[in-house]
Amino acid sequence: MADSIFRKLRDGGEEGELAPALTIEETVASPFALDVSCYLLANLSSSILAGKSKSEGLVLVTFSRSPSFYLQFLKQKGIVVSSSSKWIRVLDCYTDPLGWIDQPSTGVTEGPSLVKLNKCVSDLKRLFSSVIDAGREMVGDGKTRFSVAIDSVNELLRHSSMPLVSGLLTDLRSHAQVSSLFWSLNTDLHQEKVTNALEYISTMKANLEPFCPSPDGKRNALENLFLAHQDFGKGRFHVRFKLRKGRVRVMSEEYHVDQTGINLSPISSAESVIAATKSLIPKVHFNLQLSEKERVEKEKVILPFEHQDHGKSTEIYDGRRTLADGKTEATPLSSGELQADVVSSGKGGEIIYFRDSDDEHPDSDEDPDDDLDI
Amino acid sequence: MDRSVNLLDLALGFDEPSPLRGKVVLIEDCVETSGSFVLHQMMKRVLSPHSSDALIFLAFARPFSHYDRVLRKLGCNLSTQKTNNRLVFVDMLMMKCSDGDDNVSGVAKLFREIQGTVRKLGNVTNRNITVMVDDMSLLEIAATNSNSDHVLDFLHYCHTLTCESNCSLVTLNHEDIYSSMERPAYLLQMVCLADIVIKAEPLASGLANDVHGQLTVVNKGMISSKSGKGSSRNKLQNFQFRIKENGIEYFYPGCSRS
Numbered sequence: 001m002a003d004s005i006f007r008k009l010r011d012g013g014e015e016g017e018l019a020p021a022l023t024i025e026e027t028v029a030s031p032f033a034l035d036v037s038c039y040l041l042a043n044l045s046s047s048i049l050a051g052k053s054k055s056e057g058l059v060l061v062t063f064s065r066s067p068s069f070y071l072q073f074l075k076q077k078g079i080v081v082s083s084s085s086k087w088i089r090v091l092d093c094y095t096d097p098l099g100w101i102d103q104p105s106t107g108v109t110e111g112p113s114l115v116k117l118n119k120c121v122s123d124l125k126r127l128f129s130s131v132i133d134a135g136r137e138m139v140g141d142g143k144t145r146f147s148v149a150i151d152s153v154n155e156l157l158r159h160s161s162m163p164l165v166s167g168l169l170t171d172l173r174s175h176a177q178v179s180s181l182f183w184s185l186n187t188d189l190h191q192e193k194v195t196n197a198l199e200y201i202s203t204m205k206a207n208l209e210p211f212c213p214s215p216d217g218k219r220n221a222l223e224n225l226f227l228a229h230q231d232f233g234k235g236r237f238h239v240r241f242k243l244r245k246g247r248v249r250v251m252s253e254e255y256h257v258d259q260t261g262i263n264l265s266p267i268s269s270a271e272s273v274i275a276a277t278k279s280l281i282p283k284v285h286f287n288l289q290l291s292e293k294e295r296v297e298k299e300k301v302i303l304p305f306e307h308q309d310h311g312k313s314t315e316i317y318d319g320r321r322t323l324a325d326g327k328t329e330a331t332p333l334s335s336g337e338l339q340a341d342v343v344s345s346g347k348g349g350e351i352i353y354f355r356d357s358d359d360e361h362p363d364s365d366e367d368p369d370d371d372l373d374i
Numbered sequence: 375m376d377r378s379v380n381l382l383d384l385a386l387g388f389d390e391p392s393p394l395r396g397k398v399v400l401i402e403d404c405v406e407t408s409g410s411f412v413l414h415q416m417m418k419r420v421l422s423p424h425s426s427d428a429l430i431f432l433a434f435a436r437p438f439s440h441y442d443r444v445l446r447k448l449g450c451n452l453s454t455q456k457t458n459n460r461l462v463f464v465d466m467l468m469m470k471c472s473d474g475d476d477n478v479s480g481v482a483k484l485f486r487e488i489q490g491t492v493r494k495l496g497n498v499t500n501r502n503i504t505v506m507v508d509d510m511s512l513l514e515i516a517a518t519n520s521n522s523d524h525v526l527d528f529l530h531y532c533h534t535l536t537c538e539s540n541c542s543l544v545t546l547n548h549e550d551i552y553s554s555m556e557r558p559a560y561l562l563q564m565v566c567l568a569d570i571v572i573k574a575e576p577l578a579s580g581l582a583n584d585v586h587g588q589l590t591v592v593n594k595g596m597i598s599s600k601s602g603k604g605s606s607r608n609k610l611q612n613f614q615f616r617i618k619e620n621g622i623e624y625f626y627p628g629c630s631r632s
Contacts, residue, residue: 028562031594066537095534098527100482101489154566158526186566189559225565226573226590226610233608259595259607 001239001251002036002264005204006043008241012054012145012179019173022182023198025207029224030235032208032255033184034064035262037151040182041070042077044147048087049079055179057138057146059131061091064152067115083114089134090115097121097155122159124168135177145179148172153183153198154190162194170201203242208255210235233257237264381624382415385591385611386570394542395502398533400568402561404550407587409574411615411622413508413546417441418450420504421460427502428459428495430488434466434512447620462491466516481517481528488532492539503541505532510547510564526563533567549573569594577614588614589624 005022013019022040026033041060047053060070067090071081081088092115095101099119118130135146150156156165172178187195187207199205210224211231225232237255242248253264290298379388387393399416403409420429433441441463442452455461464487488505495503507513514525532543547564565571571592577585595607616623 028565031566066534069537095538097530098482100485100527100531102486155530158523186562188562189566225571225592232592232610257608 001253001266002039002206002237004241004251005206005239006040008204009040009044009147009180009182010047010053010055012147018203019175019178020180020204021169021173021202022180022204022206023202024182024184025187025195025205026184027186027208027210027224028188029210029232030208031186032233032257032262033186034151035257036206036208036237037149037182037184038070038073039262041149042074042079044149045074045079045088046077048147053147053179055139055145055147056087057135057144058088059091059134059138059146059148060088061127061131061148061150062094063097063121063150063155064094066094067092070151081114085114086138088114089138091118091127091130091134092116093118093121093127093155097159121156124156124160124164128168128171131172132175132177139177143176145177147179148181150181150183153185157185157190157194162197166197166201169198173201205240207238207240208235209238236267380622381611381613381626382412382572382589382591382615382622383419385572385589385593385609385613387593388419392502394504394544394570396536396540397542397569398536398567399542399544399570399572400564401544401546401572401574402549402565403546403574404548404576406576407574409546409572410508411617412572412574412589413506413544414441414444414448415622416504416544417445417506418448420502421445421450421452421455425502426460426498426500427504428461428498429455430462430464430491430495430503430505432464432466432484432488432505432507432513434516435508437467438463438465449620459495462495466513479517479524481513481524482531485528485531489535492535492541496539496541503539505535505541505543507543507545510545511551514560526560529564529567584616585614586617588612588627 008020009022024033024036041058044053044055044058048055048058060067062070070090074081095117096119098121116130116134118127120126131148135148139146153165153169156168169181169183172181183198185195185198211234234254234256237253239251240248241251252267254267256263256265383389386399401409401412417429417431420427431441438452445452452461452463456463492503492505495501510525510529513528517525517528529545535541536543545564545568547561549561571594573590573592574587575590576587590610590612593607593609593611613624613626615625
């Protein structure tokens, strides 16, 4: 299923349409969006190098980790990036996002280089230009496309308002040379409207959920982190695809995170649901469920009185109709008491069943316990 | 006194060499259970005579004499460490961050000083440097003249030091002072930034003579550049502690020796 996301990012969008965009949502209790981003980064890079991707370059914008972290990670995956690599550019918004560090150069460094430093992340127009310029350095000004990966928008949202960030991402999606883009977000750090706004501008949403999700509230999210116990590092990975015609497709997998990254496996669906249900039944020394044979036998039992299904219509005296004279006598019943009048009509024994509930008028306000003699 | 590896050390990964190198540690405590003892224990670890590691300590809460007294009881002489250039004690008690020249905030200046100190101390080979802040809530108070968001910016820049210089960052913060405030996300931001979160809280059953509280250690870690080395990622451990005169005793529930 994670492959489905990767394929959509790799293949990009159709001409004339906005680029497909993915939001990766994590929480405090399931903080593994970085692992998902790294997974997608490695796969996209491999496909670009192999010439199997619609995009011929990748612009990586780093906010939460240094560029060297990602380059080291790619090297570990067998993808060596050198200063002469023409398929990747890194925009470093991590090292000095606010210009606190005195550097000889101010603003974005000029000239083609693998890593460009950005010292003013709050200027989103400049950031947009930097991304496009970095992409064009790789693929030129023509119709060739490149992908954009933003490791986290949490820092962006701290320094700029939601509409501006939304505008930046939409502008990137709208650019003719951007093939696809993805970003990650920690939903516990922002208001729900921010999460919703980002979901609106993305065509795919992937969210990581621990096995015991917090119902609501940021304080619960923090407590949830400490309640995870041995399940920390495991959970569910849900992906929501927005299809062109408006349909939405949701898929889920289980994830498990270790030193090498995130590992996804299918949820062992129906069997595990049934197994889970069965496991809810308390373990006792007697059977609480019926076996197949017992169920069949139960169905064969003929129930007395009104539930006898002989094929003829069952007539039930409902207490409201006037009975035939001399045959039976309807008497008031005390609650909980069955009355069977045996009428001798010469035909043999007969049981006529009067329902207790029929003595009550509909919508009676009487308390049924009034006639108790306590 | 040299001590064997205890439960806290194991939870932090001290069965491997330099487990905190390049990591951010957040200690959370509350009114009922102070987490300062964790800070003191880590100070003693960093300044152990068996290593050449260095410590930069930003003290917003108490003066040097307090820490000197506490660490002496634990067998560590802070004055000597200062003399040996293994400890840089930055007394921030009187710090007032105000917007300085060139529109640079006070915390930005503070960061540049720390960065300079880290680079100077890092000249010694194989030396791990730890930056400790006691505590973040007081840093926020000191920084309110400029912009309290700058505290998060300060943390971000300190995080870049952990990448650039492989130093460790250890901060202490009080969880309960944010619970009713409008910005619980401030605490969550710090939790998200941290690789290891140590939470000190009282026992659910209340006060006890022989058990003074419990610690929960969440070791998030991240994708390791060392192939498969170590197994400390995504570990969550919970154990109890008892503060003694000259040290701390850690044990699993029900295993207290007293």
